[in-house]
Amino acid sequence: GEDVEQSLFLSVREGDSSVINCTYTDSSSTYLYWYKQEPGAGLQLLTYIFSNMDMKQDQRLTVLLNKKDKHLSLRIADTQTGDSAIYFCAEKFESASKIIFGSGTRLSIRP
């Protein structure tokens, strides 16, 4: 079945690392994404990982994929106030049109 789940809220102190977790049910997904939505803005593709990869690093962002447990995580190092947003985990199958999203995790930063 198609189901992507993630926790609704995360609060971290500025400068700390943020880790947003996600689980998905369909192991045949090809692409796994993290989207960011800032207030009043659209969805921005933050990063993605192919299902045959375990890890991807891009500056302050690290994506970890555990295919056995169907678990995806996004780590943001040195979290800044500009990182405040809703982060959506998503998956897509190679042959499909649609992206399947989770409910989003609202990340708030405290001083």
Place this chain on the structure above:
Amino acid sequence: EAGVTQFPSHSVIEKGQTVTLRCDPISGHDNLYWYRRVMGKEIKFLLHFVKESKQDESGMPNNRFLAERTGGTYSTLKVQPAELEDSGVYFCASSLGQGGEQFFGPGTRLTVL
């Protein structure tokens, strides 16, 4: 280059009324998608156009929703008659190729009272 634009940004209507949402994709993108996020839940796929043809409309909730893309450029999504549960944010996205990155618009927030 302009991104995906949507109009209006916010619409408030009463139950039973009709609302039409518009999406202008990135110029040259043949693929256009509609999604919606209801009640702060997950963002759900509604349908996918390739040019003016509906490639996949498996996510359309019921026949109160009508999507069109005449001429293969902009698209409209009409809700008639609107119900309370239709409230949410409607996102449009476009991509160059079918498997290409989908670029999202800012969304239209629909409130049905």
